[in-house]
Amino acid sequence: MTQAERAGVRPIDPRAYACVMAVLRRVFDGYFHTHVSGREHLPAPGTPTIVASNHVSNLDVFAMGHAVAQPGYFLSKVEATRLPLFGRVLLSVGAIPANRDKRDTAALKQMMAALAAGHLIGLAPEGTRSPDGTLRPYDPGFIWLAIRTGAVVVPAAIHGTHALMPKGARLPRRGDIWIRFGAPMRFEGEERPTRERLEALAETARRRTLALLADLEAETGLPNPALAAPA
Secondary structure, three states: OOHHHHOOOOOOOHHHHHHHHHHHHHHHHHHOEEEEEOHHHOOOOOOOEEEEEOOOOOOHHHHHHHHHOOOOEEEEEHHHHOOOOHHHHHHHOOEEEEOOOOOOHHHHHHHHHHHHOOOEEEEOOOOOOOOOOOOOOOOOHHHHHHHHHOOEEEEEEEEOHHHHOOOOOOOOOOOEEEEEEOOOEOOOOOOOOOHHHHHHHHHHHHHHHHHHHHHHHHHHOOOOHHHOOOO
16 A cells, blocks of 8 residues: 555556546537647646646646646545545545535645655645636645645646536536646745745746736737636
């Protein structure tokens, strides 16, 4: 049993992952038209990596899994992993259940173990979906996690999913989705950061995602609610 498994991290089932990725390709390159840029900023597999993105729609985690195009773990609200069948599928392809109502030490241990084993983790530092598409303050916990495990943080932006399936919508509309990855952030020399320093680094990551969203808005002509609110 590996260190990650001892911490409760389920190995990603390669057959389930291949099946899910095949479905995601059909959905996000067929029903939707997904444009991905900046993949060159994703470190090679085996490098502990945190992909930190905005979160405005139930489509986001699936769109990001399609865009990353490599096995990895992702935070999921615990309620989703308890759904019949769907929850089992999520767990088999890398979901780490997280309780949003309290500090979830089990989820934290699983993330630390997954990163220590060289895996990629996707998460939304806002903590939950934004109901109106604005980019809310980031919880600095992901920066602490990166420093503690030696992981890099890749800021990412998801553009278009809020228009296709905002919070409260039951079904998505067809349309275009854009995902862009930014330059990775590294934290050498940050071994003992203060709370204020963690918050400053988290805000840097947040502003990098805002900059990516601004670029995508300018390129596509599709307004992004995150840019209408004060930064």
